[in-house]
Amino acid sequence: MSSSKIFVARLLGLDVFDPLGDRLGRLRDVVVLDRGLRNAPLAIGLVIEVPGKKRVFVPMTRVTSMDSGQIITTGLINLRRFSRRGAEQTVAADLFDRRMTLLDGEGEVVLEDAGLEQQRNGDWLMTELYVRKDAGRSTFGRPRGEHRLIAWNEARWTSGAEPQGATSFVAHHEDLKPADLADMIHDMPAKRRVEVASELQDERLADVLQELPDDDQVQILSHLDIERAADVLEEMDPDDAADLLHELPDSQQELLLELMEPEDADDVRRLLEYEEDTAGSVMTPVPVIMAPEDTVAEAMATIRQQEISAARASLVLVVRPPLETPTGRYLGAVHFQQLLRYPPPEPLGNILDKDLEPVSDLAPIAHVTRELATYNLTCIPVVNEQQRVVGAVTVDDVLDHILPEDWRAMDPEDLPNPTTSTQ
Structure with missing residues (x-):
């Protein structure tokens, strides 16, 4: 071993390598065994996150080097998902x-x-x-x-x-992506899960909730003060907030909506009106929408905003006023790559893709998924029967609906193989 003493907080997030230098994953925790009052706790292994976001157990006997820079292991690693046994405890x-x-x-x-x-x-x-x-x-x-x-x-x-x-747990993991932090929270005991979630700032908690299974979302939201729960819902994407509210009793739904800011609540209410498994039920009601006289420079400045996701930023929808959903008549779309190919003063109306057909807000998700796949899109406009834009569906919106409900808790090898799924 390259070091005889080290602190756990310095280990968290370190890369773990095999003897040949190939990266196995990243250290997420240390497992110790409580041995009573007379003997110091024994570190028996490491929890490593391997590709696929799965956490596996590596015995300390397989660790050949451990310091504040990297960890090296030897031998084969059992890729079975880690779970605590007996008197085992995870330090972090x-x-x-x-x-x-x-x-x-x-x-x-x-x-x-x-x-x-x-x-x-x-x-x-x-x-x-x-x-x-x-x-x-x-x-x-x-x-x-x-x-x-x-x-x-x-x-x-x-x-x-x-x-x-x-x-301390939140501070030590503040650099984790929301999906990775959500995966860690999902693996925690119920009470610990609520404690950690409650410590997160509203915006961070909203991002994490969107990555958790429905049951975890409901449990965490139900343990928050009702006013804070409304604040967190405001920070969530409207479609994710609507999905979460769908899991709550009608009386609780209405109370939370009343406490939300009217503009945020209105977006969510519109989504709740749609039948499940339709384009309207999964769309975002706030896509990037601009007028035909707006310029390439203005479009680039808009999609550069931090709160706009990469998927939404890939497509600018051009409509007649009003520019808020439901908009005026849909004219066409401008792809992100088109914005890169034209000079900043160029009006969007001159570079429209008029061949991109929007989908109906009542269309089944299967149809939307097929359109996205057929035309290699990450975002597609959604219109009502008057051909007014009411939102857009992004590829991540449909993924959550075509994967199994408990896909977050499944091992990657247990997920359906898309090459064998039916069309």
Whole structure:
């Protein structure tokens, strides 16, 4: 081993390699075994996220090098999805932010990091704890208090202690993509899942909720204060917010919609009116819409906005006023690549793709999927019977509906093979 002592927080997110230098995945947690009051917890393995977003267990006996730069393993890796057994605990997900009582009588502390030290026999023990004396929060919501490094046996878990604010877990994973963080939250025990989700800022929580299975979304939203739940729904894409509200009782739906900003609530209400599995039920009601006299430069400035997803930015819909959905008559579309090929002053009306046919808001999702695949599109306009644009369907909107309902929890090899699916 290249290092005899290292802290878990420094390991999180590190790349894991095999002896030949090929990347296996990324470290997401360390698994330790509680051995009672007389023996320090034993680190028995690592949780590694391999391609396909699946988390697998790698025994410490397979780890040949571990430091703050990289981790190297040897031997074959079992690709079975990791799950806790017996007295196993994951350090970042289960132990960070738990309260401990100092045995010197100085009160309680919160665990923020854990030091692992390799013994002469090769075992890795959790020998040190990096703790914070809880002193409330700063003006900006950051936890305050004196930090101390103590031996593992200088404190005990406070009776009945559960993860508190999940502050350290969120801080250690703030750079994760929403889908990756959602995958970690999905694997947590129910109570821990709610604790971590509640610690996220509204916008971050909205992004994560959109990546979680329906049951997880409902559980988390139901544990939020009703006003905060409405705030989070406002931050979600309207189609995802509508899907989530579909899973709630009608009375709760209406209460949340009443608490949302009227403009956001109106977009969601329109989507809720559509039958499930139609283009209208999965579309976004806020695609990129412009007038024919608008220029290439104005279109580029619009799609450059951070809140516009890559899929929506791929297609500018050109219509007669009004430009809010439902719009005036649909004239055509301008693809992102066309914007790159024409000078900034060029009016959009001069470079329209008039051959791109919109789909009806009542069309079944199967039809929309076929159109996207046939014409190699990532976004397609949706119109009502008066040929007014009411939204757009992106490729990610339909993927959630053609994959199995529990696809997020499935191993990649268990997903349907698209080459053998029926058309």
